[in-house]
Amino acid sequence: MKLFIPGPTQVAPEILAEMSRPAIGHRTEECARLWKECRDGLRQLMATEGEILMITGPASAMMEAAIRNTVADRSLHLVCGAFSKRWFDIALSCGKDAVALELPLGQGFRGEEVREALQSGVDAGRPFEAVTLVHNETSTGVTSPLEEIGAVVAKFPNTLLLVDTVSSMAGMPVMVDAWGVDVCLFGIQKAMALPAGLAIASVSTAALERAETVPHRGWFLDFIKLRDRNRREQSPTTPSTAHLYALAAQLCRIFEEGLETRWERHAAMARQTREWAAGHGWTPFPEEGFLSDTVSCLARGEGPDFVPALDTLKEQGILVSNGYGELKGKTFRIGHMGEHTSADLDDLFERFDAALGAEVREA
Amino acid sequence: MKLFIPGPTQVAPEILAEMSRPAIGHRTEECARLWKECRDGLRQLMATEGEILMITGPASAMMEAAIRNTVADRSLHLVCGAFSKRWFDIALSCGKDAVALELPLGQGFRGEEVREALQSGVDAGRPFEAVTLVHNETSTGVTSPLEEIGAVVAKFPNTLLLVDTVSSMAGMPVMVDAWGVDVCLFGIQKAMALPAGLAIASVSTAALERAETVPHRGWFLDFIKLRDRNRREQSPTTPSTAHLYALAAQLCRIFEEGLETRWERHAAMARQTREWAAGHGWTPFPEEGFLSDTVSCLARGEGPDFVPALDTLKEQGILVSNGYGELKGKTFRIGHMGEHTSADLDDLFERFDAALGAEVREA
Numbered sequence: 001m002k003l004f005i006p007g008p009t010q011v012a013p014e015i016l017a018e019m020s021r022p023a024i025g026h027r028t029e030e031c032a033r034l035w036k037e038c039r040d041g042l043r044q045l046m047a048t049e050g051e052i053l054m055i056t057g058p059a060s061a062m063m064e065a066a067i068r069n070t071v072a073d074r075s076l077h078l079v080c081g082a083f084s085k086r087w088f089d090i091a092l093s094c095g096k097d098a099v100a101l102e103l104p105l106g107q108g109f110r111g112e113e114v115r116e117a118l119q120s121g122v123d124a125g126r127p128f129e130a131v132t133l134v135h136n137e138t139s140t141g142v143t144s145p146l147e148e149i150g151a152v153v154a155k156f157p158n159t160l161l162l163v164d165t166v167s168s169m170a171g172m173p174v175m176v177d178a179w180g181v182d183v184c185l186f187g188i189q190k191a192m193a194l195p196a197g198l199a200i201a202s203v204s205t206a207a208l209e210r211a212e213t214v215p216h217r218g219w220f221l222d223f224i225k226l227r228d229r230n231r232r233e234q235s236p237t238t239p240s241t242a243h244l245y246a247l248a249a250q251l252c253r254i255f256e257e258g259l260e261t262r263w264e265r266h267a268a269m270a271r272q273t274r275e276w277a278a279g280h281g282w283t284p285f286p287e288e289g290f291l292s293d294t295v296s297c298l299a300r301g302e303g304p305d306f307v308p309a310l311d312t313l314k315e316q317g318i319l320v321s322n323g324y325g326e327l328k329g330k331t332f333r334i335g336h337m338g339e340h341t342s343a344d345l346d347d348l349f350e351r352f353d354a355a356l357g358a359e360v361r362e363a
Numbered sequence: 364m365k366l367f368i369p370g371p372t373q374v375a376p377e378i379l380a381e382m383s384r385p386a387i388g389h390r391t392e393e394c395a396r397l398w399k400e401c402r403d404g405l406r407q408l409m410a411t412e413g414e415i416l417m418i419t420g421p422a423s424a425m426m427e428a429a430i431r432n433t434v435a436d437r438s439l440h441l442v443c444g445a446f447s448k449r450w451f452d453i454a455l456s457c458g459k460d461a462v463a464l465e466l467p468l469g470q471g472f473r474g475e476e477v478r479e480a481l482q483s484g485v486d487a488g489r490p491f492e493a494v495t496l497v498h499n500e501t502s503t504g505v506t507s508p509l510e511e512i513g514a515v516v517a518k519f520p521n522t523l524l525l526v527d528t529v530s531s532m533a534g535m536p537v538m539v540d541a542w543g544v545d546v547c548l549f550g551i552q553k554a555m556a557l558p559a560g561l562a563i564a565s566v567s568t569a570a571l572e573r574a575e576t577v578p579h580r581g582w583f584l585d586f587i588k589l590r591d592r593n594r595r596e597q598s599p600t601t602p603s604t605a606h607l608y609a610l611a612a613q614l615c616r617i618f619e620e621g622l623e624t625r626w627e628r629h630a631a632m633a634r635q636t637r638e639w640a641a642g643h644g645w646t647p648f649p650e651e652g653f654l655s656d657t658v659s660c661l662a663r664g665e666g667p668d669f670v671p672a673l674d675t676l677k678e679q680g681i682l683v684s685n686g687y688g689e690l691k692g693k694t695f696r697i698g699h700m701g702e703h704t705s706a707d708l709d710d711l712f713e714r715f716d717a718a719l720g721a722e723v724r725e726a
Contacts, residue, residue, distance in 0.1 A: 001387060008386040008601060019382040019605050023371040023558050024364060025682055056560055057420040058600035061583040068581075086582075095579035189601055195386050197419055197560055197603035216458035218431075218581070219449075220424040237421035238371060238552060240560035240603065242382055319388055 004348055005321040006138045006167060006295040006335035007190035011246075012253065018246040019195060026241065032233035034244050039230070041251035042200060045259070046169070046184060048176035050202040053226045056240045059166045059187035060086065062199040065221035066132070066162045066183045067091045069203075069211040076101060076117055076128040076159075078109045078144070081137035082324050083164065088132075099128070105327065106297075108144040108290035109133065111152040118156045129210070130160040130182075136168035138190075139324035141297030141333060142286040143168065150179035160207050166190055170254055171266045171294040171337045182207040188243070191266065191294050193338030194250050197243045203227070266293040269336035269345055273298075276349045280304065280356070285331045294337040297323070299330060304356060306332050312355035318348065367711055368684040369501045369530055369658040369698035370553035374609075375616065381609040382558060389604065395596035397607050402593070404614030405563060408622070409532070409547060411539035413565040416589045419603045422529045422550035423449065425562040428584035429495070429525045429546045430454045432566075432574040439464060439480055439491040439522075441472045441507070444500035445687050446527065451495075462491070468690065471507040471653035472496065474515040481519045492573070493523040493545075499531035501553075502687035504660030504696060505649040506531065513542035523570050529553055533617055534629045534657040534700045545570040551606070554629065554657050556701030557613050560606045566590070629656040632699035632708055636661075639712045643667065643719070648694045657700040660686070662693060667719060669695050675718035681711065 003009050024030050039052040046052075055061060067075065067090055077088035079102040091098035101117045103109065114131065121128045131153060136143045146163060153161040160182040165174050169184075171191025176184045182204040189196035203211075203223055211223040219225065220237070229236045254262060273296040274284060281303030284291055300306065307329060310320050323331035336345060366372050387394050402415040409415075418424060430438065430453055438459050440451035443466040454461035464480045466472065477494065484491045494516060499506045509526060516524040523545040528537050532547075534554025539547045545567040552559035566574075566586055574586040582588065583600070592599045617625060636659040637647060644666030647654055663669065670692060673683050686694035699708060 001385070001391075001393075003386065003388060005388050008388065008604075011386050016383040016385065020379040022364070022379065023366065023374050023552065025366060025368055025371065026559070028364075028682070030364075055420070057418070057424065057583070058602075060600045061420065061424075064581055064583050090582040093580065093582040093585065187601065189386065195603065195605045196389070196601040197605065217456065218427060219453040219456040220420070220427050220584075222456065237423045238550065238559040239421070240558065240606070241371075242558045242560065242605065243603070319391070 002318045004334050004336070005319050006333050008196050009190060009193055009335055009338040010340065011193055011195055012339055015194065015246050015250050018249045019242045021242065021245050024241050026235065026238050031241060034241070034248055035233040035235070037248045038244055038251065041248065045251065045254065046174065046176045046202050047178065048184070048202045050176065050204045051208060051227050051230065053201045053203060053223065053230070054235065054239070055199050055226070056197060056243065057199050058196070059164070059185060059199045060090070061221060062185040062201050063087050063164060064090050064094065065223065066185060066201065067094050067096060068217045068221055069214060069223040070130045070160050070162065070183065070207055071096050072129065072214045073097055074126055074128055075099070076121065076131040078114065078131065078133045079103070080107055080109065080140065080142055081105060081134065082139035083166070084132070084134040084137060087134065087164065105140050106142065106285050107287050108142040109149060110145065111148040114149050115152045118153070118159055122156070127156065128159050130162050132162045134164040135174065136165065136172065136292050136294060138167045138295055140286060140327070141284070141292045141295045142290045143172065143292045144290065146174065147179045150181060154180045160210060167294050167337070170262065173263055176202050188247060191337040192250060194246050195243065197240050198247060263293070265341070266337060269340060269342060270296055272342055272345050273334055273336055295333055295335050297331050297333045309352055309355035312358065313351060316351060318351060365681045367697050367699070368682050369696050371559050372553060372556055372698055372701040373703065374556055374558055375702055378557065378609050378613050381612045382605045384605065384608050387604050389598065389601050394604060397604070397611060398596040398598070400611045401607055401614065404611065408614065408617065409537065409539045409565050410541065411547070411565045413539065413567045414571060414590050414593065416564045416566055416586065416593070417598065417602070418562050418589070419560060419606070420562050421559070422527065422548060422562045423453070424584060425548040425564050426450050426527060427453050427457065428564065428586065429548060430457050430459060431580045431584055432577060432586040433493045433523050433525065433546065433570055434459050435492065435577045436460055437489055437491055438462070439484065439494040441477065441494065441496045442466070443470055443472065443503065443505055444468060444497065445502035446529070447495070447497040447500060450497065450527065468503050469505065469648050470650050471505040472512060473508065474511040477512050478515045481516065481522055485519070490519065491522050493525050495525045497527040498537065499528065499535065499655050499657060501530045501658055503649060503690070504647070504655045504658045505653045506535065506655045507653065509537065510542045513544060517543045523573060530657050530700065533625065536626055539565050551610060554700040555613060557609050558606065560603050561610060626656070628704070629700060632703060632705060633659055635705055635708050636697055636699055658696055658698050660694050660696045672715055672718035675721065676714060679714060681714060
């Protein structure tokens with residue numbers, strides 16, 4: 001199978017090979033060196049001096065961690081798709097007084113909307129302890145302007161900014177410290193191009209100080225416990241060392257390519273995808289100015305039905321995603337991230353066009 | 364490195380190779396088949412008709428899940444070592460009214476002690492909603508009689524039995540349904556002989572019914588959410604498909620060997636280890652009748668200091684564990700589980716003896 005879904009995505013053969021290394025003891029010096037190597041690389045990738053936490057688990061677990069550790073009572077959730085909605089649900093499931101600010105699908109958040117919502121909490125005498133944002137909504141291909149939103153949240157000193165960069169990290173610019181992100185989390189199976197299995201977060205000093213005051217944080221996802229073990233370059237529990245080997249190797253590959261080059265490669269693939277789509281009458285689903293560089297969500301508009309072509313491609317071993325949830329059949333999504341190149345897209349579009357053509361001929 | 368530590372342990376080369384398979388989409392039929400294959404095999408391994416839950420993460424996360432899902436208020440924790448103590452700490456971190464029944468290190472629990480503790484809760488008008496037991500305490504090499512304890516807990520209909528079989532599952536008999544275990548959990552890097560990264564639990568109908576009544580279970584570790592997605596043979600989040608491939612293949616290997624043969628192999632290695640140790644004047648640290656088949660914890664007693672030999676072996680690429688925590692220097696632990704054979708132990712003991720001899724000659 002060749003994956004053009006918005007994650008998991010293709011993994012380089014030499015990185016897959018890292019997954020097969022013999023197990024090592026997680027309390028050995030060898031493992032501590034590997035742990036440190038990963039954390040050092042991640043700090044560079046994320047442009048942060050914050051604490052780098054790693055858990056074996058999905059990014060959703062880290063979303064829950066961010067809530068459990070920074071919110072004792074009340075949180076604001078910027079919701080514009082399935083994954084930002086999930087964060088709101090997670091906060092509710094943890095018993096928080098969670099408030100959702102919801103936009104229609106396809107729209108993204110601007111700083112001004114966030115400012116108004118945060119100010120309303122202050123005016124009501126119940127300021128939000130944290131606000132959650134999904135930088136790149138994988139379900140709709142919407143990227144919200146993180147730098148602009150970060151500047152707004154910085155004006156509310158008691159509100160921490162929690163950001164999910166699951167499908168943007170390593171594919172688009174994310175400047176954690178410069179943009180004022182207190183918790184920046186992601187999985188590794190999207191633009192990082194690794195097999196799924198680790199979740200990562202950077203945590204600011206303010207977020208760690210907050211965590212120390214929040215009761216009942218639980219055990220597995222406790223930021224304080226994770227930070228304390230980091231001082232010995234260890235995990236409190238047995239990590240997937242296979243994934244640590246793969247992560248260390250992939251970070252080297254990413255830095256060899258160069259971060260800016262990598263971002264530009266993704267942006268170019270996004271342009272290429274939109275040009276091809278426009279030729280079929282398919283238009284970007286997100287509103288203008290919010291288009292993702294890593295996943296293109298395309299609306300049918302006046303164009304032909306794409307669903308039979310998706311099925312044909314699947315028979316050829318090529319996966320492209322139908323729309324998410326209620327957008328199924330109305331949109332489809334092409335993940336162009338991680339290891340993908342412009343040449344991969346040329347090949348995909350050629351096959352896609354052939355599938356569409358066969359469809360037309362059969363009709 | 365060759366690992367004779369009590370986990371992670373050696374992994375067969377053909378299982379390591381499974382870890383390098385290309386990533387697959389976690390919402391595909393291919394992944395659903397793999398998910399089902401794992402769950403079916405696990406049900407057979409665990410001798411249960413209960414719900415089989417799998418998460419990407421460490422077993423400690425599943426320990427937390429067991430608490431969050433079955434205890435609204437009050438739990439009893441049978442503590443006789445570091446890992447049973449961890450479960451008590453986890454319950455406290457979740458804000459539960461957790462009570463520990465603690466034994467000196469080296470001792471294990473009998474049914475009668477458990478009966479008295481549970482009855483005291485009933486007599487006080489505050490019965491325990493659940494009791495936690497670590498079947499095989501990896502830190503002390505103590506195995507408590509699970510069948511006997513299960514029979515006792517069965518007499519307390521409102522108390523669920525939660526059991527950690529991290530270092531016993533697939534190495535020693537565990538009959539989940541016959542022995543009345545409501546939640547049976549383990550990681551895969553011990554007697555299962557897989558790379559660390561998945562945690563597994565069987566959950567009884569009674570435990571699922573309880574979960575539905577417990578508020579604020581959270582999201583990632585919610586039994587109900589995991590069960591509901593199981594119906595589609597999926598995980599709510601992106602799983603480590605590398606580990607699923609490895610697990611499915613290793614379950615086949617385990618059944619090819621035969622469960623009873625596998626258990627007997629472990630019991631025989633435990634006897635072999637004790638005989639060798641006795642020749643040096645080292646005695647089992649656990650009290651008589653509580654000796655583990657998968658990890659031998661040996662006390663120095665009248666025997667020679669073993670610490671320099673552990674260091675020598677480490678230089679040769681062979682890891683044997685020093686005692687855990689306060690038992691360091693007083694005990695050491697040999698993990699004889701998973702892929703290990705009697706011949707592996709012969710080799711280990713020969714090298715160990717040589718290291719001891721060199722030590723004596725140097726002195």
